[in-house]
Amino acid sequence: MSSTLRGEKTLNPKDQRVDAQHNRVAILAAAHDLLSKNETVSMNAIAKKAGVGSGTLYRHFSTREELILELYCHDVQRHADTVDQLLQAMEPLAALRVWLEQLAVYTRMKHGLGDALTKAAERKVVQVTYQPVIDALSRLLKAASDAGQIQPNILPDDVLLLVGALWRVPRDQAGLKQAERLLDLILRGLC
Amino acid sequence: MSSTLRGEKTLNPKDQRVDAQHNRVAILAAAHDLLSKNETVSMNAIAKKAGVGSGTLYRHFSTREELILELYCHDVQRHADTVDQLLQAMEPLAALRVWLEQLAVYTRMKHGLGDALTKAAERKVVQVTYQPVIDALSRLLKAASDAGQIQPNILPDDVLLLVGALWRVPRDQAGLKQAERLLDLILRGLC
């Protein structure tokens, strides 16, 4: 099942021509490489690094946001999947804290992703990236409220928007300290 | 004393030529007009609407952010100044809530301002816009903690970063509801 951000009929990857498959991989690799160094690289720069024409880039990812989402889709999914082992290893509230901390570390590294996640709510590009995060968060919140550690009926969307503050701290030592304090404040509000 | 975002020696407004003074006002008026409709208007569009060359725009405001900060400087200052009457009219915690609510309403209207405020922390453009907000918030927090309504030693910068979530909600009915919930969560965390 090929990933389809919108409702469009997307061919199965196997049905694509081999050069198209190769280009797609090259684009993702180039984008990953360049974006991790500098979140503002141009689409043309990505196309160039990938060794394809700009038209090809846009044939695969019809917008910048779509490229970013696709790029981090797997990583995000993997982080979402850590919920189980966290819940097994520690009590729910601690799991929630660790999971949110790691999400922040992660989105601070992948610069563009944070805002893409927040904006995903508005733009209904939901299914691939936003929804897994919400689902994972939802499970953590339920576990914690079942254990009586936080209030019930707390919406995951609200928490995600709040922790957005964590990836807006400056990228230095003081910023990391601040992120800790912010998470303390947020979690205290949930109790 | 002329507003000086950086350390540069800025002439007293009176020492500027009359046409320069007029242009500055025209630029601010045009920017206010266009930015309130659409936060992404180009600098050239602002210059054109103001009836000046683009070079003139950059002579007065050497960067886009500087223009935005200057633009809302007075409004922000006025909102910061409401702290006194709020503290007189109601108990500290309620005052804090109302003030933050209004700040959110305000920054949701003036689209660009919210992020400019948050980024101001990094970029040390502090004195004119960021600092008054921090000072006002600081007084509200102190009043509330003196009254035993919130914890002591809560940093205004942390609260400002958290309430940043409030101006990232979608601009519709559901978004307003969400903003209320978010403020509840934040304030609960301070207690």
Added chain:
DNA sequence: ACCTGAACACCGTTCAAGT
């Protein structure tokens, strides 16, 4: 001292032409 606006080096995106 200040203004003008053409010009520069970009940007994201498109599309005719090729294979």
Added chain:
DNA sequence: ACCTGAACACCGTTCAAGT
């Protein structure tokens, strides 16, 4: 079916030339 890359309509910013 897919790719290429010149071209388009922008962008923020600069700077020689004017007053």
